[in-house]
Amino acid sequence: MEQHFTYAQDAPTENIAQGDVLERTHELESILSDIHPYYHRKTENTYFIVLTQSCDLVRGRASDGLCKADYISIAPVRPLNYILQEEVDNMSASAFGEIKVCSSRDKKNLSFFLSRLLNNNHPEYFYLHKDPARGLHGDYMAMLRLSVAIKKMHYQTCLDARILQLTSEFQAKLGWLVGEIYSRVGTTDWAPEKLESQVKRNLDGKALWVEDKELARLKKKVRAWQGNNPSNELTPEVLEELSRQTPSKKEEVESRIESIIRDSPPIVTLLENEALTERELRSLINLFRVDPTLATLLK
Numbered sequence: 302m303e304q305h306f307t308y309a310q311d312a313p314t315e316n317i318a319q320g321d322v323l324e325r326t327h328e329l330e331s332i333l334s335d336i337h338p339y340y341h342r343k344t345e346n347t348y349f350i351v352l353t354q355s356c357d358l359v360r361g362r363a364s365d366g367l368c369k370a371d372y373i374s375i376a377p378v379r380p381l382n383y384i385l386q387e388e389v390d391n392m393s394a395s396a397f398g399e400i401k402v403c404s405s406r407d408k409k410n411l412s413f414f415l416s417r418l419l420n421n422n423h424p425e426y427f428y429l430h431k432d433p434a435r436g437l438h439g440d441y442m443a444m445l446r447l448s449v450a451i452k453k454m455h456y457q458t459c460l461d462a463r464i465l466q467l468t469s470e471f472q473a474k475l476g477w478l479v480g481e482i483y484s485r486v487g488t489t490d491w492a493p494e495k496l497e498s499q500v501k502r503n504l505d506g507k508a509l510w511v512e513d514k515e516l517a518r519l520k521k522k523v524r525a526w527q528g529n530n531p532s533n534e535l536t537p538e539v540l541e542e543l544s545r546q547t548p549s550k551k552e553e554v555e556s557r558i559e560s561i562i563r564d565s566p567p568i569v570t571l572l573e574n575e576a577l578t579e580r581e582l583r584s585l586i587n588l589f590r591v592d593p594t595l596a597t598l599l600k
Contacts, residue, residue, distance in 0.1 A: 305430040306468070306489050313466040316368070317459050318355040320467035320475045322348055322429060323375065324436055328458045337449045346377035350427065350443040351459065352479050355472060360456070372450035373459060378429060381418070381440040381503065388414060389507045394516065397523060400537050401508035408510045415500045418442065420490045427475055429465075436464040440503070445478055509540060519544055558589050 304310065313321070323329060325348065333341035340346055351358070357370035388411055393401045403411075417423045427443040451459075467475065470489070491499065504510075511519055522543050527535065562568055562585065571577035 304434075305432060307428075307430055307471050308432060308435075309466045309468050313463060316355070316360055317351055317353075317358045317373070317456065317463065318466055318472060319351055319353060319358070319479075320427075320472045321351040321459070321463045322378065322437065322465040323351065323459055323462040324348055324464050326458070326462045329462045332451055332455055332458060336451065340377060340449055343377065345379045345383050347380060348378035348429075348437070348441065348464075349375040349462075350378050350429075350475075352376050352445070352448050352475070354476060358456075367453050367456055371453055373453060373456065374448045374450050375459070376443050376445055376448040378441045378443045381428070381442050384418070384426070384442050385411070385415065385503060385507060393508060394520070397540060398535060400535065400540055402516070402519070402540070403508040403510060404513040404516050405510055406513050408504065408508075411504060411507075412500050415503055416496060419496060419499055421471070421474055421478070424478060427478060432465060443475075509537070509544060511544060515544075522546070555590055559586050562586055 325333075325346075329349070330341065352374040353370050353372075358368045358373070360366065360368055389401050389403060392403050392407045392411070394403065414423075418426055418428050421428050425444070425446050427445060429437060429441040429443060431437055431439050431441075490496075523535065523540070526539070526543060533539075563582070568577065568582070572579070572582065
């Protein structure tokens with residue numbers, strides 16, 4: 302697998318550096334359980350990332366032979382899916398029980414949110430792309446606002462726990478995010494087509510995405526289904542089927558236009574007298590379906 306551009310190609314430095322990704326070794330677990338038990342118990346904190354500036358982490362710059370910084374700041378690293386699911390939960394319509402249903406507008410907003418995450422342009426997170434060969438098994442987000450400090454006496458424990466190191470430009474980007482510097486550090490962005498694919502892959506299956514104008518009609522259809530099936534559970538499969546059966550506003554208008562035309566007395570008379578054929582009537586109705594102005598009004 303090709304190594305992601307976020308990570309350094311060369312062997313990691315002999316010192317800890319800002320952005321180093323730490324696995325939860327037994328030694329690090331022991332430290333966390335003693336001084337940060339909540340972070341230790343939080344199972345979604347799968348990894349940790351170093352936030353202290355690299356220049357303060359060079360060994361030998363203090364009288365004790367350790368680093369200049371008295372404390373090493375680290376932040377938890379959680380699965381990307383965990384972050385996305387929280388966002389989906391916050392925007393999901395409540396009318397469908399445990400099943401997540403969101404509008405297409407929500408999906409657009411979530412796609413924009415995810416694009417910012419992937420390109421590390423969100424002030425609270427830092428994206429880490431999977432690198433199974435080095436021990437990062439999945440896509441993750443560093444939670445920059447949830448940092449904790451451990452004493453520099455645990456320097457070697459952090460060094461032994463390191464599995465990944467960032468490139469210098471992404472160390473700078475992380476430093477900019479952590480320091481809340483408002484001038485953007487230029488880093489490599491995802492290619493647009495790859496970014497779109499990555500966004501789609503992460504959003505697929507998170508919810509049933511429904512067009513904004515169709516969401517209210519789907520809610521009515523669900524209420525009707527529940528009224529007719531009081532003892533049955535609304536499953537994702539049933540909901541998807543109801544969604545497929547729910548006509549769009551354009552389809553509803555077209556159906557109503559056809560009903561009005563067919564039921565009008567002059568048309569009925571023409572059909573009965575064979576002055577108008579069914580084929581001609583279908584052609585007349587189709588004029589409404591393909592009319593571009595009407596289509597624009599129904600968007």
